[in-house]
Amino acid sequence: MRSFTEYLWFNTKSKVEFINITSQIEELVEKSKVKEGLCLVNAMHITSSVFINDEEEGLKEDFKRWLEELVPSGKRYKHNLSGEDNAPAHLKRTIMGREVVIAITGGKLDFGPWEQVFYGEFDGQRPKRVLVKIIGE
Amino acid sequence: MRSFTEYLWFNTKSKVEFINITSQIEELVEKSKVKEGLCLVNAMHITSSVFINDEEEGLKEDFKRWLEELVPSGKRYKHNLSGEDNAPAHLKRTIMGREVVIAITGGKLDFGPWEQVFYGEFDGQRPKRVLVKIIGE
Amino acid sequence: MRSFTEYLWFNTKSKVEFINITSQIEELVEKSKVKEGLCLVNAMHITSSVFINDEEEGLKEDFKRWLEELVPSGKRYKHNLSGEDNAPAHLKRTIMGREVVIAITGGKLDFGPWEQVFYGEFDGQRPKRVLVKIIGE
Numbered sequence: 001m002r003s004f005t006e007y008l009w010f011n012t013k014s015k016v017e018f019i020n021i022t023s024q025i026e027e028l029v030e031k032s033k034v035k036e037g038l039c040l041v042n043a044m045h046i047t048s049s050v051f052i053n054d055e056e057e058g059l060k061e062d063f064k065r066w067l068e069e070l071v072p073s074g075k076r077y078k079h080n081l082s083g084e085d086n087a088p089a090h091l092k093r094t095i096m097g098r099e100v101v102i103a104i105t106g107g108k109l110d111f112g113p114w115e116q117v118f119y120g121e122f123d124g125q126r127p128k129r130v131l132v133k134i135i136g137e
Numbered sequence: 138m139r140s141f142t143e144y145l146w147f148n149t150k151s152k153v154e155f156i157n158i159t160s161q162i163e164e165l166v167e168k169s170k171v172k173e174g175l176c177l178v179n180a181m182h183i184t185s186s187v188f189i190n191d192e193e194e195g196l197k198e199d200f201k202r203w204l205e206e207l208v209p210s211g212k213r214y215k216h217n218l219s220g221e222d223n224a225p226a227h228l229k230r231t232i233m234g235r236e237v238v239i240a241i242t243g244g245k246l247d248f249g250p251w252e253q254v255f256y257g258e259f260d261g262q263r264p265k266r267v268l269v270k271i272i273g274e
Numbered sequence: 275m276r277s278f279t280e281y282l283w284f285n286t287k288s289k290v291e292f293i294n295i296t297s298q299i300e301e302l303v304e305k306s307k308v309k310e311g312l313c314l315v316n317a318m319h320i321t322s323s324v325f326i327n328d329e330e331e332g333l334k335e336d337f338k339r340w341l342e343e344l345v346p347s348g349k350r351y352k353h354n355l356s357g358e359d360n361a362p363a364h365l366k367r368t369i370m371g372r373e374v375v376i377a378i379t380g381g382k383l384d385f386g387p388w389e390q391v392f393y394g395e396f397d398g399q400r401p402k403r404v405l406v407k408i409i410g411e
Binding site (some may be wrong): 175191193198207237240242273274 | 275368
């Protein structure tokens with residue numbers, strides 16, 4: 001069994017930002033030399049997310065507005081009494097998910113026609129990491 | 138290490154539909170000959186979902202109504218300005234999840250008493266795929 | 275390839291409760307002797323959850339209040355016509371997620387600075403299980 005580990009760093013300009021990381025993950029799969037296996041990609045911070053959806057600008061705006069409706073920033077949160085101001089980011093990341101597990105088949109990400117991997121930042125403007133772990137043969 | 142890959146096709150009669158695929162996954166686990174390992178089952182389209190919950194008709198209705206409340210079809214979505222009409226399906230699938238990872242123990246899906254795997258379609262009436270990837274020994 | 279399987283039992287005092295299980299998972303990773311691999315942790319019941327977030331009391335309260343807003347207990351649910359009273363628990367667990375997949379690197383959970391694993395119970399006061407499956411080398 002082969003295994004491969006890499007960490008990606010992100011430091012977004014905005015508090016909330018979605019970054020398409022598909023090509024970075026594809027390069028790591030190639031580097032890993034795994035032909036058949038699984039690729040885990042997860043946020044290592046609890047106010048950010050890794051998810052799979054569509055590369056379309058309007059949809060990204062829809063996601064941001066929708067998350068703000070489900071988790072209004074203006075509400076009072078008990079977590080913020082601890083000196084933090086990022087309670088909504090914890091809840092938004094929960095909706096979007098911490099991780100994805102992607103099949104590797106024939107040395108490639110085994111994706112449908114529109115699947116793209118995104119890093120979702122909800123409390124950015126500081127350095128944060130994503131873990132890529134690949135196992136297989 | 139053994140690995141096994143299969144694609145399941147679905148073409149639902151309704152736009153929104155939940156299909157119990159547990160027995161199909163069980164057959165694939167048997168076919169894979171993996172006794173100890175992991176089974177990834179994921180939607181390959183970004184407007185559908187794979188999730189684990191209960192085989193109970195009332196609950197399926199509750200899920201559909203609840204998702205419609207969290208993501209109202211009648212609202213304006215920017216994604217739909219791109220010529221699409223399926224923005225709500227992208228959001229609903231995010232709530233339900235893209236994938237499940239299931240343990241295989243003693244050659245079987247290692248499930249609790251009520252766990253059942255479902256394909257969740259939110260923009261159906263056209264052919265779409267689910268990926269099953271099994272690795273282990 | 276090594277594989278390792280263990281079941282954890284929980285019987286919460288309250289209907290809704292979040293239990294930090296990080297140290298239990300760490301012990302199992304050590305016991306598994308896997309140095310590089312993947313660790314799946316999933317609820318085996320469909321009204322409970324395993325998720326990764328922050329060990330902070332205020333945030334736990336925020337999660338509980340927020341889930342109650344997204345899935346009000348007082349509403350009518352069709353599932354509850356079947357003799358059950360736990361429809362909201364099924365929906366809340368969907369938001370929080372069934373499972374996490376965690377990388378194992380150098381024999382340890384490969385976690386960011388604040389990541390902690392929680393068992394999330396939404397229909398407790400009875401014995402329920404969590405599955406830990408580890409594969410790797």
